[in-house]
Amino acid sequence: MQKPKVTGLVADLWTHIRILQLAGHSLLEFNAGGSAAWNYLRTAGTVLHNFLLIGNYVLLIINCTQQTADSDEFTGNVATVLFFSHCVFKLLYCTLRRRKFYRTLNSWNHTNSHPLFAESSARHHAQATSSMKRLLVIILTCTLTSVLAWTTITFFGDSVIHVQDPDDANLTMTVEVPRLIVRAWYPWDISNGFMYMLTFAFQFFWLTCMLVLCNLLDTLFCCWLIYACEQLVHLKEIMKPLMEVSNSMDSLMPQTSDIFRAASSSSHAALLSGSTDTLDTNIRGIYNSASEYSGFRQGGGALSTVQGSSVGPNGLTKKQEVLIRSAIKYWVERHKQVVRYVNDIGDTYGGAILAHMLISTVELTLLAYLATTITGFNPRGICIVGYVIYSFGQVFQFCYYGNHLIEESSSVLEAAYSCRWYDGTDEAKAFVQIICQQCQKSMTISGAKFFTVSLDLFASILGAVVTYFLLLIQLN
Template identity: 55%
Template sequence: MQKIKMHGLVGDLWPNIRLMQLTGHWLLEYHEETGGMVRLIRLGFCWLTTFLVTFQFAFLACFLILDTYDADQMAAATITTLFFLHSITKFAYFAIRSKYFYRTLGAWNQVNSHPLFAESNARHRATALSRMRKLLMIIGSITILSVLAWTTVTFLSDPHREITDPDNENLTITVEIPQLMVDAWYPWDAKHGMTYFLTFVYQLYWLFISLSHANLLDILFCSFVIFACEQLKHLKEILQPLMELSATLDSVVPNSGDLFRASSTGSNMPLITNDNTNDFDIRGIYSNRADFNGFNNGGVATVNGGGGIGPNGLTKKQELLVRSAIKYWVERHKHVVKFVSSIGDAYGSALLLHMLTSTVTLTLLAYQATKIEGVDVYASTVIGYLLYTLGQVFVFCIHGNELIEESSSVMEAAYSCHWYDGSEEAKTFVQIVCQQCQKSLTVSGAKFFTVSLDLFASVLGAVVTYFMVLVQLK
């Protein structure tokens, strides 16, 4: 058995990744055990899951085409089919475009912190991890409760249904229906005996796996965005102490070295003195070796030597730390921008399909809600579908909106850092920050829309419009 060490963003997302693997997602990397036979078993499990999930969805589609005889039954079957279309599309989408997800998962694994801001970076990373796990627990609990509620409602509904006689539209007939979670056409008798029991178990498995497939991929998207938002908060937090330090580079400040000692109480930086700067390695803050060598004039990897005091009151070691801190901020922000771009590349088309399907589903659900006459199984089913579908849309939009707000506030934070009192290098740094942050970071749905609360409002507006059309056509 070969153990692999999980680090970076992959390590933070390990619970979500593990659950995706256990539910049959085509996530064949990041396993603790490797080997030819083990990989073959994983491939077999993924193919088996694909077969079972796809065939049950095909049985749903067959029921919609073959066994619906009136408008109400067709509308209900259409809602169910569209509802589970999310799971099928996301499952297949991840399998086809898994390399983009691997690229996003691995985007942060080689990014290091700066010694001056290691505490702030670690704290925001821990906050991101806490939010990710809390989101996983909340949506995971909702998934389990949804399956239990779905199963319970099944046994509360009437096992007989009145439908229009296909031979005479003026007559209705009563037919027996199997007490299953979803209506589906099967090439076998699913109403009695052992076949009913096996079909029930099959649907229960399929229901849980299908909801898990969609929700786990949604959680992964939200986790990516949460991580990016916390990194932006980290960059905003260190702007003010960074400006204070960079202002000393070409200024004559007799006691500017005190900024390093005072920063431990006035900001989120550790205590920096001449005694411990020898321990800092700044190689990891550069995007490539050429940048580091060019900046360091000779490729000295560790801050050592050159301990004389300059006219600005800083030692050479402290000056090097300040300049490397400026470089760290710029490189880290560039990395956040690339990371957000990779999220859009991974999820773009899936988001577009999700929003289109949800809009149609919500419209049909709003129309079905007009037929609620009391507190019964029908009412609970319609309301359950409606709340679940709205929640799926909202969870995307609220996190996408947070990303926009956090990225927009970076430039405001830079402008409010008293840059006009700083050195020329500090002013140049602020100009770079403002130039990089002119456009908010966003995730788009295949470039057709931006994921935000405005999108949520647009979806609701479209639902109301289509609903009014359906009412007029009634």
């Protein structure tokens, strides 16, 4: 299937989206077209695929309810059910809210840039894309390694469970079970032969799809935050040059020429020469409406005090003033877009984060209890430690990138205040005032408004796990 014509963030995350589609996620809007019959088959295949994934999870729950004789065995089964509940919940959640996913993914499809800062914008866009691809490779590598490790360790250790004696409810008996990747109840005989091999192959397929879906959906959230952070870094980078230009009486002095390395030679020359057509083409996209742009062309509004190419009260020619005003407008509009984008991220994935943190707290508490039953270096102990590391890694991934967003958004206000705004013109002071008003509160991602995703949240979850674990030990 060929890649359809996509732009913006969707193009940067196209590989990510395609892997999610192959794993069963219903992001069908990003298909490459085709006939109606082909699209219908794809939709039907996705529904069947998701039915198999959720159906096998239900069989895990049935097996968990049947194996209650041994408390440690039952606790382990409950921990497994909770572990895979992340995958099932996110699959259903993101399928039902896929329109919000589309809106967030398409939010950067039509982004205007300023000719003076085009190089900085392109550079940070490339850095964000590189970071997102690197994160995708790391997560896919860890996921596939986990699948292979999980499959391999199945063939080590004992393969027995303790069940109630049918003749005496107070006694238990040891029963050997087939070696499967996860313990689930099936309505057919899986003790040996062809059905065992078929069931094992299905579980391998199921485990791979579940882990890939869950981890890539989490990674998609982190990629969104990476993109937002790079946009904030871009805005911080161009703030000081913009202030220097606004403060200067001769906006294009030789010592500030490096500021404008962003512009291509042709557009830069056009801006200096004041070519009306080229100038209009370069900054037209910065204006929100046709009437506002028309006012700029006619020299009305705030520019009416400067006539022709004469020097105005602030020491700038009309062409220089238009250039500075358009650059300031670009900064303010881009920051507003980042704020809207972050709000869309929280609205899209906030509920999934809330469920993940609540389930992880209970899951990690049970795993901490099971860790106390480890009696040496054995497959069971390795599995428990692997569960703990994997679960903490998932939680830390959310908190790390959420905290990174808070730090970057807070540093925007610090960068604005550190500029020499007090020596600037009224234009520069007004610009800093706008920045301070927009950046009064740091950008954050919340778990459905219940908590803020940050490293403080990670510490809180760790503390809650320890508290509940100690309580569970006392009750036991």
